[in-house]
């Protein structure tokens with residue numbers, strides 16, 4: 132039998148690159164499908180139901196349930212974390228446990244708002260196993276759900292919590308120190324990034340920096356600090 136010609140070395144990168152392009156195209160097709168399904172949801176109840184049935188990425192195989200949102204967003208502020216953790220996956224509610232309690236304190240004691248009147252969600256709606264970081268592909272696939280949530284809630288200010296969420300929402304790759312401490316404008320929306328409450332539990336000395344960010348968000352909302360909480 133004639134031997135197959137050996138693969139030329141210059142073919143290898145070309146093949147790898149066309150494989151990457153094919154995977155990219157496949158991923159974009161899945162994300163487009165999610166975007167179309169999200170766009171078809173005319174209200175948050177419909178969107179919640181659509182997210183609950185989502186099987187667009189492999190995280191659907193390991194989740195207990197999707198984690199959509201907490202709060203009605205009527206105060207005009209939306210907090211966005213990265214992804215649900217163990218407790219969130221079990222309860223179906225974002226930001227529970229110790230970090231969630233700290234976020235609740237920021238909202239109630241710091242901002243003088245009720246937790247049920249803000250919107251709290253994550254970039255990803257399903258928990259990555261072992262709380263690993265979400266992959267870029269998972270974020271690309273799931274982002275249309277968040278985008279539609281933002282459209283339907285129409286918040287006056289978005290507060291990404293932690294570097295991963297801040298980079299994702301602001302569409303940049305930068306350290307937290309360059310992202311927080313200012314009001315960003317993107318697509319007609321105001322965004323104030325701050326530290327993730329889990330980080331603040333590990334580094335309580337940064338709470339005063341977080342409070343400065345929260346005050347910026349409150350300025351956007353036209354809120355005064357609660358009595359006795361001016362600095």
Ligand code: SF4
Nearest residue numbers: 185188191256257273
């Ligand atoms: S993480 Fe997002 S895209 Fe993946 S299955 Fe869950 S809802 Fe769907």
